[in-house]
Amino acid sequence: MTSRASFSWVSFAFHVLGTSSSGNCSVLRAGGKTVLIDVGFAWPRLSAALAKVGVEPRSIDAVFITHEHSDHCSGLPALLGRNPGLKVYANAETALRIGYTQKVSPVWKKFQTGGAFDYNGITVTPFPIPHDAADPVGFAFDCPGVGGASTRRVTWMTDLGHVTPVAKAQAEAADILVLESNYDDEMLDLSKRPAPLKQRIRGRHGHLSNLAALDLLRSIKAERLSHICLGHLSKECNRATIVEQLMVEVRADRPDVRVTVFDPLEESPAELS
Numbered sequence: 691m692t693s694r695a696s697f698s699w700v701s702f703a704f705h706v707l708g709t710s711s712s713g714n715c716s717v718l719r720a721g722g723k724t725v726l727i728d729v730g731f732a733w734p735r736l737s738a739a740l741a742k743v744g745v746e747p748r749s750i751d752a753v754f755i756t757h758e759h760s761d762h763c764s765g766l767p768a769l770l771g772r773n774p775g776l777k778v779y780a781n782a783e784t785a786l787r788i789g790y791t792q793k794v795s796p797v798w799k800k801f802q803t804g805g806a807f808d809y810n811g812i813t814v815t816p817f818p819i820p821h822d823a824a825d826p827v828g829f830a831f832d833c834p835g836v837g838g839a840s841t842r843r844v845t846w847m848t849d850l851g852h853v854t855p856v857a858k859a860q861a862e863a864a865d866i867l868v869l870e871s872n873y874d875d876e877m878l879d880l881s882k883r884p885a886p887l888k889q890r891i892r893g894r895h896g897h898l899s900n901l902a903a904l905d906l907l908r909s910i911k912a913e914r915l916s917h918i919c920l921g922h923l924s925k926e927c928n929r930a931t932i933v934e935q936l937m938v939e940v941r942a943d944r945p946d947v948r949v950t951v952f953d954p955l956e957e958s959p960a961e962l963s
């Protein structure tokens with residue numbers, strides 16, 4: 691089990707620096723560019739994690755943001771302070787809210803949810819996900835290969851209350867899939883969280899439970915899939931060991947697919963410093 695995973699091909703690299711209820715950030719290198727998917731770490735953790743994968747903050751070309759919740763964008767002000775020319779991709783509703791809550795006014799590159807666009811040879815598809823944010827998205831990045839190598843598709847799908855047909859289709863088309871496995875039902879029941887919060891997490895626009903993530907993985911064909919990462923685990927209401935146990939079946943069914951579970955308890959700032 692590891693809290694960081696890397697996937698590398700020639701001129702392609704994808705580092706998941708961390709994904710849990712306390713922060714989400716990944717580095718994708720493709721098409722000659724270095725981009726982040728979400729930037730939900732405070733600066734000490736972000737700078738340490740970037741250093742570990744050899745990325746200079748000033749060398750980051752762009753950030754793609756899924757939604758305005760702080761575990762996905764709280765590191766943006768600090769990163770912009772060190773890299774003022776950073777391009778920030780978000781849809782209009784998300785940009786509006788982040789501009790207000792994070793008090794930033796970056797070079798926004800606004801996209802339409804559901805509309806694919808080109809970013810330096812990478813085809814980016816932001817697709818809608820059901821979550822209690824203004825206009826939340828998942829992302830699929832079709833990254834160009836080198837020397838005729840086929841395109842690799844990285845799909846990021848966290849913070850969704852249920853699996854929609856769109857989300858399922860996106861999971862099926864992935865080579866590398868980062869999928870939310872947020873909570874264990876029993877741990878959520880037993881937690882001291884107030885009832886309305888429990889209801890929100892379980893709601894159609896909340897988060898995906900371990901069993902819902904497992905159901906999705908059972909139901910998709912996903913013939914291209916080479917790596918599944920289970921992420922956005924709740925620190926309070928989940929354990930990596932529980933998700934690992936559920937993944938025994940997935941590993942048995944798909945022996946050629948790597949499965950990584952990100953342990954939220956290993957994602958402390960100390961671990962990444």
Ligand SMILES: [Zn+2]
Pocket residue numbers: 757759821823849
């Ligand atoms: Zn969220």
Ligand SMILES: [Zn+2]
Pocket residue numbers: 711759761762849922
């Ligand atoms: Zn989140």
